[in-house]
Amino acid sequence: MSFEFIIFSKFFKRVFAKSRTIKYGYYNPLKVLTITMMKHDRIVAGITQGDINSISYEVIIKSLMDSRIFDICTPVVYGSAKVAAYHRKALNIDNFSFNNIRTADEANAKRANIINCIDENTRVELGKSTPQAGEAAFIALEKATQDLLEGKIDVLITGPINKHNIQSKDFNFAGHTEYLQEKFKSDHSLMLMVNDYFRIGVATGHIPISEVPAGLKKEKILAKLKILNDSLIVDFGIRKPRIAVLGLNPHASDDGLIGNEEAEIIKPAIEEARNHNMLVFGPFAADGFFGASSYNKFDGILAMYHDQGLIPFKSMAFEGGVNYTAGLKAIRTSPAHGTAYDLAGKNEALPDSFRKAIYMACDIFRARLAYAEITANPLKSYDISE
Numbered sequence: 001m002s003f004e005f006i007i008f009s010k011f012f013k014r015v016f017a018k019s020r021t022i023k024y025g026y027y028n029p030l031k032v033l034t035i036t037m038m039k040h041d042r043i044v045a046g047i048t049q050g051d052i053n054s055i056s057y058e059v060i061i062k063s064l065m066d067s068r069i070f071d072i073c074t075p076v077v078y079g080s081a082k083v084a085a086y087h088r089k090a091l092n093i094d095n096f097s098f099n100n101i102r103t104a105d106e107a108n109a110k111r112a113n114i115i116n117c118i119d120e121n122t123r124v125e126l127g128k129s130t131p132q133a134g135e136a137a138f139i140a141l142e143k144a145t146q147d148l149l150e151g152k153i154d155v156l157i158t159g160p161i162n163k164h165n166i167q168s169k170d171f172n173f174a175g176h177t178e179y180l181q182e183k184f185k186s187d188h189s190l191m192l193m194v195n196d197y198f199r200i201g202v203a204t205g206h207i208p209i210s211e212v213p214a215g216l217k218k219e220k221i222l223a224k225l226k227i228l229n230d231s232l233i234v235d236f237g238i239r240k241p242r243i244a245v246l247g248l249n250p251h252a253s254d255d256g257l258i259g260n261e262e263a264e265i266i267k268p269a270i271e272e273a274r275n276h277n278m279l280v281f282g283p284f285a286a287d288g289f290f291g292a293s294s295y296n297k298f299d300g301i302l303a304m305y306h307d308q309g310l311i312p313f314k315s316m317a318f319e320g321g322v323n324y325t326a327g328l329k330a331i332r333t334s335p336a337h338g339t340a341y342d343l344a345g346k347n348e349a350l351p352d353s354f355r356k357a358i359y360m361a362c363d364i365f366r367a368r369l370a371y372a373e374i375t376a377n378p379l380k381s382y383d384i385s386e
Contacts, residue, residue, distance in 0.1 A: 050159020
């Protein structure tokens with residue numbers, strides 16, 4: 001645990017006890033955002049059901065069976081009580097039930113709550129990708145996102161979806177990250193994978209590998225670095241984060257022998273980030289960086305493309321990692337795993353990643369309130385140069 005986090009944590013209980021509206025500048029200090037803490041003593045955590053034929057309900061139910069959850073948040077699942085009951089029966093879980101509510105305002109702080117969003121006749125076909133499952137996942141996501149926008153819930157934890165069957169005229173996105181970026185009208189966001197070893201973001205997200213070089217621009221890398229730097233400060237309580245940037249080509253191009261993206265795009269972005277008072281280093285050759293455990297020296301890492309970051313991430317912490325969408329006004333986390341159709345209904349899925357996603361969303365919510373509190377009335381700056 002970092003020294004900065006220990007200092008930050010001292011503010012949590014004092015700040016969280018207050019039910020009021022706090023204004024603060026986040027990501028763009030010139031634009032003041034308003035975050036309202038709802039008038040309750042626990043964070044209201046919205047949870048989407050994800051794909052109903054997957055392991056999503058299994059990891060949700062197993063996570064909410066841990067009574068410690070209710071000490072930090074009031075969970076509200078957006079889904080179907082009937083579908084949940086189907087999964088409970090398939091998993092032989094008898095000692096758990098949901099509290100049915102119509103709106104988040106009715107949530108019982110001591111129970112796992114569920115809002116029915118979909119048609120009761122929606123069919124569950126365990127282990128299969130179906131159009132009905134995609135539609136059900138989208139309806140739950142849309143309802144939860146709207147409640148998040150309206151302040152009816154405080155944070156959002158999304159169950160895994162199938163990126164193919166969820167596609168429709170209303171959902172034409174590569175994943176949750178892109179959907180939420182548009183919903184919250186953000187110019188940029190960052191998929192940030194977090195585990196016990198490192199935090200790693202990706203510059204080019206969910207795009208084909210053939211499009212990665214063309215998708216890398218100095219301005220884009222710089223924007224991702226700003227989001228990562230600000231998130232490490234505000235969301236994770238690290239006062240002056242150190243950030244590593246990976247190269248695109250093998251051996252980070254070997255001084256131009258294997259490609260020129262490092263010299264023409266990545267290095268200029270790093271230099272400009274340093275001019276903005278960020279501690280950014282690199283570009284590093286990805287294989288050596290992870291092989292030599294250099295990640296231990298940095299608070300955050302920016303990879304150039306999806307698999308460059310997620311292969312080492314999931315190799316080290318597939319079951320306990322969390323996917324966090326940095327750069328949004330709202331807070332959204334999800335487990336690091338996908339639908340795992342092959343495990344659906346077999347009572348073999350582990351809830352560790354989903355449970356950590358719930359805890360992390362609540363930790364970040366408190367961290368943002370603490371940051372707002374301690375930066376609300378800064379001392380005036382003076383030029384002491386002669």
